[in-house]
Structure formats: C-alpha cells, structure tokens
Amino acid sequence: MARPQRHRLLHGYPLAAAMPFADADVRRMAATFDSQFEPPRNPRNPLLVGVLPHPFCNPRISGCGFCTFPHETYSALKAAATSSAVSLEIEQRIANQPDLDRAQVSGLYFGGGTANLTPANTFRLLARRLNSSFDLQQAEVSLEGVARNFVRGNPSLLDIMTEEIQARHFRISMGIQTFSESRLEQMGRLAFGRADTFAEAVEAAHVRNMTASGDLLCNLPGQSLEEMKKDIRQAIDIGLDQICVYHLVMFPGLGTEWARDPAMVKLLPANEEASSNWNELRTMLLESGFRQTSLTNFERAELAFDPRRYRYEPISYESNHCQVVGFGPSGISFTPTDNGQYALKTMNPESSSEYMQAVHSQGPVWNRYFRYDRLDFELLLITRRLASLRFDNDAHRMIAESEASQSYAERLELLVAENLLERNSVESWLTPKGMFYSDSIAGLLAEARWEHGSKHSRPFMSNDNRSGHM
Numbered sequence: 001m002a003r004p005q006r007h008r009l010l011h012g013y014p015l016a017a018a019m020p021f022a023d024a025d026v027r028r029m030a031a032t033f034d035s036q037f038e039p040p041r042n043p044r045n046p047l048l049v050g051v052l053p054h055p056f057c058n059p060r061i062s063g064c065g066f067c068t069f070p071h072e073t074y075s076a077l078k079a080a081a082t083s084s085a086v087s088l089e090i091e092q093r094i095a096n097q098p099d100l101d102r103a104q105v106s107g108l109y110f111g112g113g114t115a116n117l118t119p120a121n122t123f124r125l126l127a128r129r130l131n132s133s134f135d136l137q138q139a140e141v142s143l144e145g146v147a148r149n150f151v152r153g154n155p156s157l158l159d160i161m162t163e164e165i166q167a168r169h170f171r172i173s174m175g176i177q178t179f180s181e182s183r184l185e186q187m188g189r190l191a192f193g194r195a196d197t198f199a200e201a202v203e204a205a206h207v208r209n210m211t212a213s214g215d216l217l218c219n220l221p222g223q224s225l226e227e228m229k230k231d232i233r234q235a236i237d238i239g240l241d242q243i244c245v246y247h248l249v250m251f252p253g254l255g256t257e258w259a260r261d262p263a264m265v266k267l268l269p270a271n272e273e274a275s276s277n278w279n280e281l282r283t284m285l286l287e288s289g290f291r292q293t294s295l296t297n298f299e300r301a302e303l304a305f306d307p308r309r310y311r312y313e314p315i316s317y318e319s320n321h322c323q324v325v326g327f328g329p330s331g332i333s334f335t336p337t338d339n340g341q342y343a344l345k346t347m348n349p350e351s352s353s354e355y356m357q358a359v360h361s362q363g364p365v366w367n368r369y370f371r372y373d374r375l376d377f378e379l380l381l382i383t384r385r386l387a388s389l390r391f392d393n394d395a396h397r398m399i400a401e402s403e404a405s406q407s408y409a410e411r412l413e414l415l416v417a418e419n420l421l422e423r424n425s426v427e428s429w430l431t432p433k434g435m436f437y438s439d440s441i442a443g444l445l446a447e448a449r450w451e452h453g454s455k456h457s458r459p460f461m462s463n464d465n466r467s468g469h470m
C-alpha cells in the first residue's frame, strides 16, 4: 500500500502486457482451430465484442503526458488502412469459427483509444461488416473518443453508427480528463475540446437518444481537492449519464512523458492524501444522485432499472461464462469452458504495422496467449468480481471450494483487518479505502494463486509493464 496504485483490478488476471508471446508450435496448433486449444463456444453464454479500429491519436504532447494505453501518431491513411484490416480480420475469423456467425451479442465496444478518429468511410464499412457478421439487435453499442470528433464531421460517426448498425442502444464514451484549460494545455489536449465542446458532445448524444459517459482524472500533479471537485461539478452539470473517475497512475519508470519529469512527480500527492481525495469525490458523486457501479464508474441513479444503463462492463465482471471477442490492434479475446476448468485468453499485436502484417498472413492474428488452468480461472473470476465492488454468496462459495481456499481466507482476513473489506455472513464488499487500494488487493490475491504452485512465472500481476493498461 506504500507503492503507487494502478487500476490492475479493472484489467483482470493476467494483465495484457504480462501475457507471454506464442511460439511457432502454439501458433501452428491454433491455426487449425483445434477445440483442444480453443474451447468451443456455448451460444447461451453472453458474448461481448471489442473493436479497436486503430491505435492512432494526435495530442500536442506525446501520450497527453499521462497515457498508458497504446497510441501511435495519427495519419489518416494509416488509420484507414488499419480499420480496413480490422474488417478483414472479422471476415476471416467468422469464416474460421462458424459458431460466431450471426451470434447474438450483448455488447459491442468501439474503443482502444480514439476510435472516433476513424475516417468516416472506413468506419461505415467496419460498422456494416459487424452488423452483417453478428446479431446486434439486443446489443448495447459504445463509441469511445474525444469530444471534438463527436461534434464534428459530416457525416457524423454517430449517425453512421446508427445508420449501419441495428442495435438496442447506443452510447458515447468521451475522454474529458479535466475542465481546466491550463491543464488541458499541459496535456496538449486543447484541440480535443473545452468545457463547451464537452457539453455539445453530451447534447449530440442525447438528441440521438444515446447515453453519454465521460472520463475524469484526479490526483493530477499539484491538483488541489477544490480543483478536482470543480471538475466533478462541471461533469455533473453538463448532463453526463455516467462519470468515470480515475486516480492518475504515474510513477518514475512508468514510461509516460510526465513520469519522466522529476518536477512533475514531486507534485503528486502521497497515497494517503490521494486516497482521501478519491473518497471525497466519491461521496460528492453519491450525494449528487449517482450510483457507484464499479471501482471507477458512477452512473445516474435513475438509470439503475433502465435498459439503457451501462451493461458492457458489468456483464464482463459478473458472468463466469462471458465470452469476449476482440478485433484490431491489441484486441483481446477470452473463451471459457462451461465447466470452469479451463479458459483461453489471446491478444493481438499492439502496433498497427505488426497487426496488419498478421491479418494478411496465414494463421491466427494474435501473438500472445494465456491458458488458464482451474486456479488461474478462479483468480480471474475473483479479481473480476471484486472490480464490481463485492463478493456475493456465489463468489464466497467459489473461494471456499477452491484448492487455494486457505490462502484466500487468510488474505480476506487481512483485508478486513486493514479496513479494506467489510463483510457479513453472506457478502463482502470493498470499503472506500479498499477501492483506492484495489491495486494492492489485486497483487495480494494474485500472490495466493502463486503460492499454490502456478506453472507460470511470477510477473503475471507485475507492476513493471509500461503500457496496455492504467
């Protein structure tokens, strides 16, 4: 808890950047789509589709100073070429895995950076391809990006999305970070929009009957609690349906621009102060009519029983059998077996050029993979569940029946003693302090699995990987 806190619990086990690269034998086995290797899909399990059309963005400061997600310098030509390759990847994958053809999808997410910076024509073709490949009628569809691109563009990507995709509900997810113009300038993000652009983007979503989510950062270098509260107040006032608050992940060695600057690092609050700030912002949101739905997400309480509430993340946290299919650079796929004994996670190459090469080659596009055995799979489910803030009765039963139950029990005791977790006879839930220190909790639980003789080397929940997650 003395070390920098990240958002590892949100990302699940193992972290993307800690996944091993596949060797030639593994790739050969996977190329045959052998069911011994990739578990067959059960059509009853919820299916999520993540699409990363390209990794490009264009802030004036490299990586906006703080960003830990994969990003490359924008070029319209390269973005168009990459998104066309994504359409091809979808076509190839469906041809090789016919059980995905027209499969019913619960959530579709265009994300992975600045998805709304995709050139309009290629975005239309990509949307059309997805609509003809999957059954999206019951799906929630999200488009991620920066404010300016939600309010500009003729035609608007928002209209293209609704013209091309028959889905139940659409939403936007916008990176705001802060309303302070001097801080936006420090991030090189002024051209992405200011307070009025953020409000216009919410309006652009609402007039189309879409919901709107916005990301805010807190605990920025030298940022006072008053400044943070002002950001939250403005985010509420522009009518966002959902507000995500991320404690800034930054420490020497992280590899971001700001993390390389000792003067900036010096201005970061210590963990205790950062935790107390987070707690104040959380309370402010709860008192302003928001409901906390995960470690970082707050949603307007009136949406709690509305079919338009945000579903993608809760489905991935709560279902033991949720399948994820990811397309594009860094795309992640996850297939569990029904009996919970085994699962496979794969990840596509991160860089656009490697990704395009892989799509145009024979064999699987992914180059990293992780095969979960039963204990790994349990750890994944435990960490995912905790990201939704609580262990219900089912999660407790799974822990009690685990081969590693003694190790988990000792650690849960410790979390209660440290006031990170509270419990009654049927449930446990994270305290606000536990929410801030969720990263330490993730590390501690991963240690329990490691104690039980993992066949994998230790760094699967490591803190030293530089990109791919916060």
Ligand SMILES: C[S@@+](CC[C@H](N)C(=O)[O-])C[C@H]1O[C@@H](n2cnc3c(N)ncnc32)[C@H](O)[C@@H]1O
Binding pocket: 057, 066, 067, 068, 069, 112, 113, 114, 115, 144, 145, 146, 174, 175, 176, 177, 215, 216, 217, 246, 247, 248, 249, 250, 470
């Ligand atoms: C894929 S990113 C960015 C979306 C979009 N490209 C943008 O710039 O607005 C999603 C979110 O992760 C958060 N994020 C990125 N780097 C972070 C860091 N180092 N610490 C905490 N949150 C971070 C930001 O709030 C960001 O909006």
Ligand code: SF4
Binding pocket: 056, 057, 058, 059, 062, 063, 064, 067, 068, 069, 070, 071, 112, 113, 114, 175
């Ligand atoms: S925060 Fe968004 S715009 Fe900035 S570098 Fe990351 S992905 Fe690109």
